[in-house]
Amino acid sequence: MKEQKQKGIVDKRDIGKVEGENKGESSIISIDKIKRGLTSIIEERDFEQLLKSGKTLRIKLGIDPTASLIHLGHLVLIFKLREFQEIGHEVCLIIGDFTAQIGDPSGRTSLRPKLSEHEIRENAKEILIKVKRFLIEERTRVYFNSEWFKSIGTTKLFELFSKGTVAQIMAREDFKKRMQEKSPIFVHEFLYPFLQAYDSVVVRADIELGGSDQLFNLLFAREIMKEYGIPPEVCITTPILEGTDGKLKMSKSYGNYITPDEPSEDIYGKLMGVDDELIFKYAELLGGYENNELDELKKIHGFEAKTQIAFKITARLKGEKEALRAQEWFNKVIRKKEMPEEIPQIHAREGEILQKVLKEAGVVNSVSEATRLTEAGGIYINGEKVKEKFFELKKGEYKIRIGKTKFVKIIVE
Amino acid sequence: MKEQKQKGIVDKRDIGKVEGENKGESSIISIDKIKRGLTSIIEERDFEQLLKSGKTLRIKLGIDPTASLIHLGHLVLIFKLREFQEIGHEVCLIIGDFTAQIGDPSGRTSLRPKLSEHEIRENAKEILIKVKRFLIEERTRVYFNSEWFKSIGTTKLFELFSKGTVAQIMAREDFKKRMQEKSPIFVHEFLYPFLQAYDSVVVRADIELGGSDQLFNLLFAREIMKEYGIPPEVCITTPILEGTDGKLKMSKSYGNYITPDEPSEDIYGKLMGVDDELIFKYAELLGGYENNELDELKKIHGFEAKTQIAFKITARLKGEKEALRAQEWFNKVIRKKEMPEEIPQIHAREGEILQKVLKEAGVVNSVSEATRLTEAGGIYINGEKVKEKFFELKKGEYKIRIGKTKFVKIIVE
Structure with a gap:
């Protein structure tokens, strides 16, 4: 191919020199x-x-x-x-x-x-x-x-x-x-x-x-x-690339995305939520695997493969140490449905409304956010879904989970 | 209508002032x-x-x-x-x-x-x-x-x-x-x-x-x-505007145009050659007539009207004096089929070819131009069309017309 320098075209090739060489x-x-x-x-x-x-x-x-x-x-x-x-x-x-x-x-x-x-x-x-x-x-x-x-x-x-x-x-x-x-x-x-x-x-x-x-x-x-x-x-x-919903193109506007700027736990958690089929596309495009490694992965059990892929991608985004931390957290909190060791405590009085208490403590941004979450089945009290949009608290201690990853303890006096 | 001065548009209105005023x-x-x-x-x-x-x-x-x-x-x-x-x-x-x-x-x-x-x-x-x-x-x-x-x-x-x-x-x-x-x-x-x-x-x-x-x-x-x-x-x-051929748009490429840079005779002559219908379009668009003047023109005999229109347009392009000169020339030379008073003389010998003689005398640019003209019926000898592409001259004096406006006298010895 003949390469001519044409008159009138800015030629940016000469700006700076590449230092890496690709010999061999x-x-x-x-x-x-x-x-x-x-x-x-x-x-x-x-x-x-x-x-x-x-x-x-x-x-x-x-x-x-x-x-x-x-x-x-x-x-x-x-x-x-x-x-x-x-x-x-x-x-x-x-x-x-x-x-x-x-x-x-x-x-x-x-x-x-x-x-x-x-x-x-x-x-x-x-x-x-x-x-x-x-x-x-x-x-x-x-x-x-x-x-x-x-x-x-x-x-x-x-x-x-x-x-x-x-x-x-x-x-x-x-x-x-x-x-x-x-x-x-x-x-x-x-x-x-x-x-x-x-x-x-x-x-x-x-x-x-x-x-x-x-x-x-x-x-x-x-x-x-x-x-x-x-x-x-x-x-x-x-x-x-399809987003975490497995349907639409990953996009800001669909809210189905994972960014490297999120906490490692969120990245790992979201990856674990990706469809068993789709995760292999993620692996292929984002895992940096060799072909034979990918073939091996496909042979093992779906959940186990996903664990490895989520770890690998999280590691590529955040480093191995972070990926390890995220994985441990995930296994403990989500997989075993355990609560993390240190969770914040909130004090409330009998008769108060759970959703309002969560807002006042700054766990959610608004009462309406809390009621929406309740309707969506995203608030748990001692492991049980809260069904009432305005849940009245009784005396006692409760472990509350909001969404997948947020935990608080409420002590009602 | 609201007229705003928009940001970023060059406004050329203010360059120079118009001197003429249109009061009344x-x-x-x-x-x-x-x-x-x-x-x-x-x-x-x-x-x-x-x-x-x-x-x-x-x-x-x-x-x-x-x-x-x-x-x-x-x-x-x-x-x-x-x-x-x-x-x-x-x-x-x-x-x-x-x-x-x-x-x-x-x-x-x-x-x-x-x-x-x-x-x-x-x-x-x-x-x-x-x-x-x-x-x-x-x-x-x-x-x-x-x-x-x-x-x-x-x-x-x-x-x-x-x-x-x-x-x-x-x-x-x-x-x-x-x-x-x-x-x-x-x-x-x-x-x-x-x-x-x-x-x-x-x-x-x-x-x-x-x-x-x-x-x-x-x-x-x-x-x-x-x-x-x-x-x-x-x-x-x-x-x-249709050209002098009465068919195609007036255009350089069709050669059917009249320019103000031509001699007045050519302008007048070409206008006289325009179709009797089309000349009224020329009159309307180029004559500068008032409406009633145009109406009057349409009532008179076609040739007479055309004479007036050709004069008017020539006058607008070249001035009245030139238009008058052109009209006189046209009436004498074209209309009455007379020759102009002073025409160049060429001497030739018996047996020479007319078309070659015309080329040698510089009347046409090439022999092939002369033969093309002959084929198109554009060369006259003593008022008769020349038919032979290579016309052999005999002894005598001949009045030759080339196209509408060029005349020479050939004296063959």
Whole structure:
């Protein structure tokens, strides 16, 4: 493939040098491992050729800082990047601080709400802190795409737009659907793929990684790179991870997510609550297992396998010590339905209402939260579900469990 | 209508002051005259209100300098602008030196060829010289849209694109057709209407004038102006003028045009060659007649009316004296089939070929041009059409006519 330096394209390859070298390392982690869990590789032959070339490859991932939350769905991608780094390659993290203002229409059924520059900046800051923990610092290049988009100039921008056709963009499934449903597609959304593609042109990505809902954007980037006369990136995608409910895509809006920022107990506990089937997808995408290890896991008893997977993923997120602590806690508190050793004590008087006492003690935020929890069957008194929305306390000592993990002792005088 | 000054929009209204005032003048040229020949006025009520308001209105016309030729098709618009100036209004001439690089897709069935910045600049210079002759200098503001588009910045540009939807643009007939025919629409073409609309936002046009093929762009500008919170311009369009062939739109590419840069004889002669029906459309759009004058003209004999119209239009383009000269020449040379008094003489020898002699004398550019002319029946010898592609000359004196207006005498010895 001929690689020409085109006039008028910012070339960011030369900024900084990658320190890690990949001499011989590629043999340690096999191509098979890198391929594991990918839903598509376009083109596969080019992918293998690149990996065998001995070159330090530039693996691009674009993140639009539309929110600051990083959950396991994102970590699937980050862990995949890490695998590339471990065999010596370089990660190009594109923080889409410009594109976030426009909003990626991928998979959307309507226009995204517009974020302010300040929100975007704050989100970007947090994301970088969270993500960098899982990457090898000296093999990570961070770019903000406002750097080139703010100064690109109208003429060059229109040059970019002249490299694609309306039909190419309208071929997207999400756009087709919106057109059919007469849900408006605003023209700035329509232009989004050009910007994502231009990022690839600027950083001269060898490979771009994305969720499988990004496939259109990634393939479009290939076309645009060709138009600029540079070798098209190889596109690789990972599956969309279902959330802890086992149904919907893991997402902030569905509340079915696990983030590495939660306490280890919550992470471990939530993982243990994941469906027996789905947990193997989690294992494959997040556990960092070798293929044969995964095969072994599938042979053992479901609950035991889940315990191992929950431990492994918690350890990857929080470290082994934390994972161990979480596991012990889980076995003691949840599995054996025991209470933790030290639990807070609350004093109350006879005739008071349990839900109000919990609010006053700060265990819940409001009485209505407590009544909702009661209705949902989430409050236990000495191991029995509380059924009354306004439960009157009698004299005595009670062990109260709120949700899965909160415990208090109430002494009623 | 509330007119707010929006943050971030260049407001060009304040550049320079118009010197002409329109006190009372509006009664001289009636609203009816201004309306004459227009194919659409949107909205008509707003149009009348504006004209009656006593305000100096800003009448916008956009010209993309994709070529330097100005023909009668363009002058239909320029003469309409002049009418507005004569009742005191201000013309905003937008030279689309930026948009010319993109190319208006209106009515196009394929992508326009791309022009260089130099070509555009040269075209713009020529167009301005040609067009200004027909306008009142102190009531003409000239803008180059590169002035705002080069510096608009990516964020503001995307703000502009967010104000329209894909469905709005795809509603265009020309785009629908191209989509159906699977002829690619490049995305920069797709964006063209936004730029034209933004010109209206910048100059705060009260009225925009265009050919009827511009209706989509003009209506879109109204929508975009509303989105920016400013009063939408009134859109007015003139009909498309057929060329001298009476069939196709007058256009450089069809060679069926008349330009004010031609000799008066050619203009007058070409006008006399226009179909008896079509000449009244020319009269209406280019003659500057009052309504009753036009009605009178239609009552008189076709040829006589055409003579008057050809004279009137030639006079508007070249002045009365020139028109008179052209008319005299036409009556003498063409109508009475007489030869002009002084015609060049060529000497030839017996046996020579007429078509070669004409080439050698520089009357035609090549022998093949002469044979083509012969085939088309455009060469006469003593008033008779020459039929032979290679006509052998015999001794004697011959009067040769080439086309309508070129004459030579050949003396064969």
